[in-house]
Amino acid sequence: MKMNYIHIFSFFSLASAVSKNYCPLLGPVYPTPKSLGTDSAFHAAKQNISSTLDAVVAGNSSLLGSTYNTNTTSLSVQLWSTNDSTPLFEYYYTSPLTRSSSIGVTDVDEDTVFRIGSASKLLTVLLLLIEKGDVVLSDHVVKWVPELADAAKQLRCNATDRWDRIDHVQWEELTLRDLATQLSGISRDYGFGDLAASGVDLTAYGFPQPSEAPPCGGILTGVCDRAQFFRGLLQEHPSFPISYTPSYSNANFEILGFVLEAMTNTTYETLLHRDLVEPLGLKHLTYSAPADKYGIIPWDAATSYWAVNTGAETPAGGLYASTKDVTTLGRAILNNHLLSPAHTRRWMKPATHTGSLDFSVGAPWEILSFPTSRVVDVYTKSGDLGSYSSMLGLLPDHSFGFTILAAGNSTSAVVQAVLLSMMETLVPALDAAAKEEAALRFTGIYTHNSTNSSIVITTDEGPGLNVEAWVNDSVDIIQSIGLLEGYTAAPSIRLYPTGLENADQLSFVAIIQQLGSQPNGVPCTDWFVVDSTVYGNVGLDEFLFDLDSAGNAVAVSPRVMRTVLHKSF
Known part of the structure; x- marks a missing residue:
């Protein structure tokens, strides 16, 4: 459940000078193109992307060098528009490892199930908005999580600790919006990835003997239950004050999962099925692992993390979905099928800057800004878990989106490189298509x-x-x-x-x-x-x-x- 972005600004630096005097407003400069399938600029972009992907999976791409392992890493890509019911572009690559696998699929297509990792966070916020709207984002977390309410009370009653903001999170000040927008300042995880629970003696590397190793959260120890999670989380130090700077945290979304269940008196899994799976006809979006025959499983179920139970951390990074499911979800978001248009627009806005001018954070959008004839914002959510990486990307200015799923080796780097390459080609092509169509119409x-x-x-x-x-x-x-x-x-x-x-x-x-x-x-x-x-x-x-x-x-x-x-x- 990690997220790493390659810096994207430099190769568009010259384009930003083209219209520096025009200063268009934020948003599209032309109406949404409705005939991308027949547009010449978009057709050329698709050919360019197809050639690039061919080079990537052949191991001949300068984007990744030898990083892409063509023998083990499979890839699924779709480009789509809200004006078309079927994808405008599809690309699937099945590695030899998967073709010869004794479990799971042996041929990747749009119905192949992947783990989507931290892209699950997007669905968690979406479920919250569908169920309760965005007004509840101003609620303080202590209203819905008794463990944190008790912690806040104990802190108030402790004359020494109540003023210690370095070692203690000010839980009563924390809102659901802080959690959803990665502005909580709380620790990233409890247990998951803790070196003390790795089973490796690190004293030879200069580390002291750990006073306590997390009893859960690792591959060997299994998932933490609710009591273990909060007991451990409340012992951890904050990383930052609340709303100080964005810092990636899976714990934020595990807490939001508990909040969502408390608000609705319904399990997360039931909400997922009721609010998304049934209305949108998502055949392969699941909370728990589906039958092996539906999934791509590199190596084996344990090594790939296919079968790893993420427990209460599933709202942060444990869901399963196919390419078709993710595309259908993205199309529904842009078409306002799940939220009202005004509600969707409020959701798809930055909540905070980062240290890079071309990267902002939403709830929980990871927003890339590409300067062409003006700034084009691409709303993405990526995810990584074990051998799997995923990304959903939406371009509201063009009513356009893309889906990238990968399984195998170095999948995070693969997905990021594919994203970077596609946007370098697609953003100018989409603008050109919109301009060409606007010229004909207006x-x-x-x-x-x-x-x-x-x-x-x-x-x-x-x-x-x-x-x-x-x-x-x-x-x-x-x-x-x-x-x-x-x-x-x-x-x-x-x-x-x-x-x-x-x-x-x-x-x-x-x-x-x-x-x-x-x-x-x-x-x-x-x-x-x-x-x-x-x-x-x-x-x-x-x-x-x-x-x-x-x-x-x-x-x-x-x-x-x-x-x-x-x-x-």
């Missing part, structure tokens, strides 16, 4: 002949739709805006989708600026000026497109002018 000349009014909308090297010309009642509005704002040159007017839409209408917001006026190195501040210029209670930046049954624009309304211009070319 660009053109819109007119209102009786008032001599018109707008010319194009696409160019910059992001969004470009308002190239705008005349209202024979007056050049772009020139008028420049005069009103005191610009020394004609302003740039670029339109970006707002996310507000009806069945036959799509709203855009205009970012109006004088290009080149923003000093280099100064952060974009255009979000400050949205709706800042208003005439008659309507924003100068409000634009509304009318769409036909195919989703193509037939008219546009610069709403401040109280007129509708129809597409003439």
Whole structure:
């Protein structure tokens, strides 16, 4: 249940300079592309990814060098869109080890079951949101966990320890949000991975004789029961103060599993089946190990961790799922089938920065920021357990996602390298596809002949739709805006989708600026000026497109002018 990301920023550093003066808002710069399957840029990206994966599994990739063991490591990859019911791209590789295995599958496909490790954390938070909404994230953990409530009470009553914040967690201050967003500051685990329980004498390496070895949590000692977990956890020191910095903790999500069961008076396994498996038809998502015949089991069930019982730590990293299950879950999240649209959007936001500008943390999203023509956020959750690694990735700007599962040797490095390679290709391709489709749907000349009014909308090297010309009642509005704002040159007017839409209408917001006026190195501040210029209670930046049954624009309304211009070319 470890997570390691390769630094991703450097190879996109040049791309970030392309549109540094445009400063688009956070979010998509074009409407979501609906025809990725037929788009040329996306098709080229798929071919590139397929060739890269061929090189990886052949052991000829510079991404991994000799790290990928083609004889032992199997791989499953899907790319998909919310606009398509089937994957847009599939890639499966079955290692010779698996092909000759006497247990489990001998041919990897989308129904092959893997352990998904810490990707289980995502499902734990999702179950909490489905059952109780996000209001409960403000609850203090002592409300739901009696062991921690007792610990907090004892701390309050101890005149010495109550002020000792170095050795004692301030449990009564800890919220469920702190746990879900990796901001609790508590220890990573109890028992799991403790060197004192490894059975190896470490005194020869300079370590003292341990005063106490955890009685549980290891391969040899078995899982901790609830009493053992809290007894051990309460003896551990905090790593940081609460909400100080993100630090990865499996214990956070074991506690959240207990909280979820207390809130609902239902077992985690029952909730998993009721809220996700049944509604989404997930055939292979399970709490406990399914029959061996469904799974990929490198070597044997014990060595691979296939059969290792993770007990109460399952909400943190013990679930099983197939590629199809993970893809179906991701599609349901982006389609708002599990939460309301507003609820989903609140969930899919960063909760904290990390020490890297291109990496943030959510609940419990691991958010990668890729600078292209603007910053594209990729919401991921990875997981590692034994011989297994997994990753679900969602790109909300494009209603697009990917699933990567691996089993064998060095799977964490394999999944991270595949992610890095795919994003380098996919993010620019998805932007190109969205731009190409937007050009077909929205660009053109819109007119209102009786008032001599018109707008010319194009696409160019910059992001969004470009308002190239705008005349209202024979007056050049772009020139008028420049005069009103005191610009020394004609302003740039670029339109970006707002996310507000009806069945036959799509709203855009205009970012109006004088290009080149923003000093280099100064952060974009255009979000400050949205709706800042208003005439008659309507924003100068409000634009509304009318769409036909195919989703193509037939008219546009610069709403401040109280007129509708129809597409003439």
